[in-house]
Amino acid sequence: MSARIISGTEIAAQIREELKKEVAELKEKHGIVPGLITILVGKNPASVSYVTGKQKTAHELGFYSLQDDQPENISEADLLKLIDKYNNDPKIHGILVQLPIPKHIDEKKVLNAINPDKDVDAFHPVNVGRLMIGGDEAKFLPCTPAGIQELIMRSGFETSGAEVVVVGRSNIVGKPIANMLLQKGKGANATVTVVHTGTKNLEAHCKRADILIVAAGVPHLVKPEWIKPGACVIDVGVNRVGEKISEKTGKTVPILRGDVDFDAAKEIAGAITPVPGGVGPMTITMLMKNTVTSAKMAAGIK
Ligand code: L34
Numbered sequence: 001m002s003a004r005i006i007s008g009t010e011i012a013a014q015i016r017e018e019l020k021k022e023v024a025e026l027k028e029k030h031g032i033v034p035g036l037i038t039i040l041v042g043k044n045p046a047s048v049s050y051v052t053g054k055q056k057t058a059h060e061l062g063f064y065s066l067q068d069d070q071p072e073n074i075s076e077a078d079l080l081k082l083i084d085k086y087n088n089d090p091k092i093h094g095i096l097v098q099l100p101i102p103k104h105i106d107e108k109k110v111l112n113a114i115n116p117d118k119d120v121d122a123f124h125p126v127n128v129g130r131l132m133i134g135g136d137e138a139k140f141l142p143c144t145p146a147g148i149q150e151l152i153m154r155s156g157f158e159t160s161g162a163e164v165v166v167v168g169r170s171n172i173v174g175k176p177i178a179n180m181l182l183q184k185g186k187g188a189n190a191t192v193t194v195v196h197t198g199t200k201n202l203e204a205h206c207k208r209a210d211i212l213i214v215a216a217g218v219p220h221l222v223k224p225e226w227i228k229p230g231a232c233v234i235d236v237g238v239n240r241v242g243e244k245i246s247e248k249t250g251k252t253v254p255i256l257r258g259d260v261d262f263d264a265a266k267e268i269a270g271a272i273t274p275v276p277g278g279v280g281p282m283t284i285t286m287l288m289k290n291t292v293t294s295a296k297m298a299a300g301i302k
Contacts, residue, residue, distance in 0.1 A: 003233075003269040006155045008147070012281035015150070016061065019288055023062045026295065034295035035064040036094040036120070036287075037086050041079065041105070042072035045254070046240060047098045053284050054096070061288055064091055076105045080113050087115040093298055094120035094291035099172070117297065120290040123171070131176055134183040139297065140290045145177035147282025148213060148234050153187045155271055157211060157232045160189040165209035167222070167259070169196045173215035173236055202226070214259040222260040230270035235260040236279050 026032045036058050038051045051067060058065035070079065079097075086095045095118045097110055111119075116126040122140040130137040141149075152159060164181050168174035174194060181190040195205045206212055206226040214222050215236035227233060237259030246253045258275030266272050273279055296302070 001267075003266040004155070004271040005266070006151055006232075006234075006271050006273045006278065008151060008273060008278040008281045011151060011154050012147075012285040014154075015285050016057065016288065019285075019292055020061050022292055026292070026301075027062065030299060030301060032295050032299050032301075033062070033064045033091075034094070034291045035089075035092040036291045037066050037068055037092050037096070039068045039070060039079075039082065039095070039097045041070045041074055041097070041101050044100070046238075047100075049254075050284075051098050053281075054287055057284050057288055058291070063288075063291065072102055074105075076109065079105060079110060083110065083113045087113075087118060090298075092118065093294040094118055094287070096121050096287065118294060120287055120294055122176075122290070128171075128176070132179050134179075135185070140293065141180065141286070142172065142176045143286040143290065144173050144215075144236065144279060144283045145180055146286040146289070147279055148173075148177055148236070149180060149187050150286070151234060151273060151279065151282060152211060152232060155232070157271070159187055159211065162190045162210040163208050164190040164192045164211045164213065165205050166192065166194045166213045166215070167196075167202070167206065168215035168217070168236075169194055170215060177213055177215075216259050218259055219257040220259070220261040222265065224261060224264040224268045227265055227268045229268055231268075233260055233265055233269045233272040234279065235262070235273050235275050238275055238280055 038054050040051050055065055055067050086092045095114050101107055111123045114124055116124045119127050122142040127140055166174050166178045178192045178194045181188050182192045193205055195202055203226045207228055209231055211232045213234045219239040219241055235258035239257045240254040241257045242255040243252050244255050256276050
């Protein structure tokens with residue numbers, strides 16, 4: 001039997017509709033417009049595509065939203081100064097520095113420089129700590145993990161008591177999603193295992209998973225025989241494996257491949273996210289949600 005396809009595109013569209021109404025109401029009742037700045041250093045094609053998606057969505061929702069492009073060779077000091085400028089700009093509620101940034105800049109210093117109250121990526125140590133404590137402490141949840149949790153909940157999978165296996169231990173996805181799903185509460189309360197490059201038998205762990213979350217950045221790492229029949233499979237990988245000419249537009253577009261061998265896996269899994277159109281659109285949407293939350297917090301609105 002073929003798995004149900006969990007459409008991130010559709011679920012993201014629903015959440016965006018909800019947010020659009022909320023933004024209109026904030027403007028009308030309180031005169032507040034959520035403000036977002038996305039900073040892109042250099043011209044990494046994947047990063048350009050992602051920040052373009054973020055800006056487009058922000059404008060569709062009625063945000064005040066700006067893209068700040070900086071050259072590859074910007075100094076660390078100048079980037080820190082720029083962040084400080086936006087920290088002090090009352091129109092800006094969310095500051096995002098798209099990762100990765102060039103090697104000559106210390107990523108930690110950059111993430112630590114963002115005011116935690118404007119840290120809509122939730123990468124600042126204060127927000128990472130709040131996430132780990134859980135409950136009301138967490139003001140912002142990191143966008144990709146928050147999107148994954150929404151996808152699982154909205155597609156009707158029970159997390160409480162479920163065996164969740166997370167493949168990958170990055171600060172952006174693996175570590176935070178594992179922490180979120182082990183909290184007590186809705187959409188969580190799972191038994192979580194994190195596996196990584198130091199794990200001895202990846203397949204054996206994956207096979208136990210009721211919910212398998214793969215964020216390894218390795219195209220088609222997960223084979224169909226690694227999947228428990230009926231499991232929920234969330235594929236976070238967006239690997240660029242080549243280029244092709246789009247039939248629709250005639251332009252050159254990347255060929256994207258997930259971390260899971262989708263065509264084979266969908267014959268075993270109960271439900272699975274596609275790439276593209278799975279986790280990616282949810283990441284962008286949860287950034288919008290965090291920016292609305294930040295704008296409300298700044299104005300003292302619950
Ligand atoms: N600071 N850096 C910061 N915050 C983030 O949340 C990110 N991330 C990750 C990389 N660096 C970051 C993103 O924005 C990954 N990521 C991201 C965002 C959007 C999409 C994928 C990754 C996305 O929209 N993917 C589309 C395909 C887009 C394409 O054609 O490349 C999809 O349907 O999966």
